[in-house]
Amino acid sequence: MSRTVLVVGATGRLGVAIARALVKRQSRVVLTARDPDKLASLAHELGELAGTAPPSVVCADLTREDAAPSIVEGIRRTDLGKIDDIVLACGPFPRTPLETLRREDLQHTLTVHAIAPLLLVHALSADLAAARGAVVALGDVGTSRPYTNHVAYITAKGALKAGLRALSVELAPDVRVNMLQLGIVADPEADADPLRTHRLAARSSLGRFGTAEEVVHVVLSLLDATWTTGETWNIGR
Numbered sequence: 001m002s003r004t005v006l007v008v009g010a011t012g013r014l015g016v017a018i019a020r021a022l023v024k025r026q027s028r029v030v031l032t033a034r035d036p037d038k039l040a041s042l043a044h045e046l047g048e049l050a051g052t053a054p055p056s057v058v059c060a061d062l063t064r065e066d067a068a069p070s071i072v073e074g075i076r077r078t079d080l081g082k083i084d085d086i087v088l089a090c091g092p093f094p095r096t097p098l099e100t101l102r103r104e105d106l107q108h109t110l111t112v113h114a115i116a117p118l119l120l121v122h123a124l125s126a127d128l129a130a131a132r133g134a135v136v137a138l139g140d141v142g143t144s145r146p147y148t149n150h151v152a153y154i155t156a157k158g159a160l161k162a163g164l165r166a167l168s169v170e171l172a173p174d175v176r177v178n179m180l181q182l183g184i185v186a187d188p189e190a191d192a193d194p195l196r197t198h199r200l201a202a203r204s205s206l207g208r209f210g211t212a213e214e215v216v217h218v219v220l221s222l223l224d225a226t227w228t229t230g231e232t233w234n235i236g237r
Contacts, residue, residue, distance in 0.1 A: 183236025
């Protein structure tokens with residue numbers, strides 16, 4: 001039986017790859033992101049991929065205080081009405097050098113990566129429980145092995161990790177909550193400096209960046225892992 005999956009941050013590079021993979025395995029998807037044009041374009045692409053009408057979209061800005069209730073209201077207005085699972089693929093990845101770090105950097109990044117996603121899971125917890133559903137979030141290995149110039153981002157992903165572990169206890173046994181901590185995923189459009197690329201890839205035990213397809217593989221595995229909750233899986237160390 002196909003499931004209905006909410007993809008948060010659906011228009012980001014990994015969000016798009018996850019949404020495509022879900023459609024290919026005949027899941028129903030609801031897409032949410034802040035850019036209406038990108039959402040419409042992705043929905044059209046996924047509709048053509050599936051040979052069906054485009055999936056439902058909910059345009060929302062996670063920095064707004066009403067983001068979580070707005071997304072829930074948008075879901076209720078779709079033909080699907082409810083969701084079974086959530087994938088949190090939230091961006092962005094801001095560079096915040098320590099010497100220029102501001103309160104606003106921390107507040108903004110914490111809101112997008114931790115506060116809004118945790119409130120959204122809480123708001124949809126009844127849907128998730130009724131469906132014996134799962135939450136899978138994308139984190140970052142930087143919360144365990146920090147790197148420079150990204151204090152706000154690493155702090156926010158650390159807060160998300162702690163919050164999701166707490167929710168895995170609060171929502172058990174009906175809802176499973178897990179996270180992937182990602183190493184560097186290759187971006188063909190951005191990784192234009194071969195020396196920098198080599199230096200960063202050398203940090204990995206495997207000596208290379210990961211791919212979006214490899215991330216998708218683990219996301220789908222955690223959605224299907226019915227005896228797994230409260231876990232943080234590191235990939236790309």
